[in-house]
Amino acid sequence: MTALTRRALLKTTVAAGLAGIGAATVGRLAGWAAAKPELLILKTASIEARLMDGAPTQNVLTYGEAGPPPVVRMRKGEPFAARLINGIDDPTTIHWHGIRVPNKMDGVPFLIQPYVYQGDHFDYAFTPPDAGTFWYHPHCNTLIQMGHGLTGVIVVENPKDPAFDAEMVINLRDWRLGDDGQFIEAFRPRDAAKAGTFGTVRTANWLEQPQFDAPAGGLVRLRAAITDVTRIYAFRVDGAEAAVIALDGNPVPQRFTPDALQIGPGQRLELAIRMP
Template sequence: MFHLSRRTLLKSAAVAGAYGAGVAVLPRLSQALAAPSPAEIEAHVIEAVLDGKTSTRNVMSYGLAGAPSSDPSPPVLRMQRGKPFAARLTNRLDEPTTIHWHGLRIPNAQDGVPFVTQPYVYTGDTFDYAFTPPDAGTYWYHPHCNTLTQMGRGLTGMLVVEDDRDPVFDGEVALNLRDFRLGSDSQFIAQFKPRDAAKTGTFGTVRTANWQPEPVYDVPAGGLVRLRILASDVTRIYNLRLDGADAMIIAIDGHPVPVRVALDMAVVSPGQRLDLALRVPDSEGAMVSLEDIRPSTPKVVAQFRAVGASLKRNLGDLGPLSENAGVEADLANATPIPLLLSATAENAAKDSICGTLGYSFWAINKVPYPGDTADPTAPIAELKLGQSYILNVENVTPHAHPIHLHGMNFKAISSSKQAVQQQVSDTYLVLPDEKVQLALVADNPGDWVFHCHIIEHQKTGMTGYFRVT
């Protein structure tokens, strides 16, 4: 699920009932996107400066039609919990694509997986998505077609489901963390190396937050700011800490934490989200750094600069987030499902119009499946609607795998390596040689993909799906 340092787990934070007023740092688009007319989303190719030096060609991004912006990165989509949302995807790429709404419990036909839930969207074609988000929190959207290239070149955007019952912060900053693989000329280089795909994955060469190296954001001095952090990278696992201020962890993967804890260091793997309440320093001009300390030398991800007179807020002022649906599994009568994560003998992968890496390195229950071919394997298991299950996940490899489940949530109940929180989630980082039990209620009918979110692992076999009927 989500890993915190021992020190962080020991730092519990008090929760008070006082609410504060404030102004969000980012523009709030919820009213526009909640309107009956669909959000017009275009997937297109652009040029953008990603390394702070020179424009990079053949970048892929999303844009909102009729909403021109000087920011080339995908927009933060905002919608309201319990209110209908509609979007029309127009594909301006020169290859097929889709949109998957990562972490949202929505109808299966809206899930955006070619050959499983929908046809791919050809160049120049459109596809209409419509659903009502049942949970508030921080989520994201990305393609599920030729994912390594499309996501690697930029098609990863943040998605926020708002709830009017949430406490009001003095500001908000959304951070989309990801790498790009660029050469010295600022142009794209090969997205992966086979020898790395068979290990931890191929890392990018330029690290960014919202497509900028080490951006700086102005935030109100002495205020409480909500940091919404997304790890949308195709490979990198982040070890995040703050230097210069205090913060509390308030939500993980979109869902409020059972107990708020002070941030010491948190591990955020591809596909995961972390919500922090940042208490900005009182002194105007004071700087706060968000750092990634993995593997050893700290790297500044983003900075926050205190501006204005101090608001003199306290972390204890912050009221609780609105609750999402839990995972109330009947553990005494739950059906166990074995899930072995392993390497496999190298084979040529099946070709697909949605792209192939040409290799098969990984498997679930010894079956490698790239996840986007017209002749999928059988489901991992067939689940009965409303029944409880325990996913017995065993990682017998020397590498970590952030495992993501579409369309439903689970809750970790035990691990062979660490204490686990009773945290609702859709992504769990399975450590090397870890055995973990994930409780699940099969509450959403359809075929739901289950895969590693290190995309090279996904595209070379560590993919499958559950069928809920």
């Protein structure tokens, strides 16, 4: 029969404690591994796109292989990860406009991250603390990169939000295009003393007159982001009941009708629209 001594009892207690700590640690690490988000790939590219009647516009910049930059969707309080791959011959970054991200993820070159040169990549990882409508864009040579199309919309979803019958996301922006559909000078010095250099073609989701289907009588959430640097828009809804429910990613304290509501560059608007 083994004698129960103080030394033996202490050894047994310590071993059991270490086993418990090991099991807890393994379980926690397994939970972290399971929660790792899927990596979103955002690759810059120079494409041609039809932004107006006539010939397609050359050297339009986007993330992906065709069309406007994708709507990036996240969920409030859940980890998000994206890899920026630079496919153009101009160094770039991504700034997550309006989202409270860690400073090292904010996309300002040399201040908090290096340039991403052609063929290189940079991984962004953060957990969005707020729901709402935001947008993303580079912080490098912005007059050209943003002016040529590198502006996309972000939707941070809140699982506690009320349900809508449909949701539409609209990216509003100007383009400086000539009659031939090609880019013209992005900035005119004489406009600096006025309201800025305006574009010549206005689009929603890179279309001049887009149309979207919505369920009759349905409640629609419309998210609009002005990913432009100069243009101020005045919003009005005709033929349907509408109320402003959020501005710049923040719910409004009291809903109101968008009667020629003016929204400037970088701002976002959310409407609840009851379709006729």
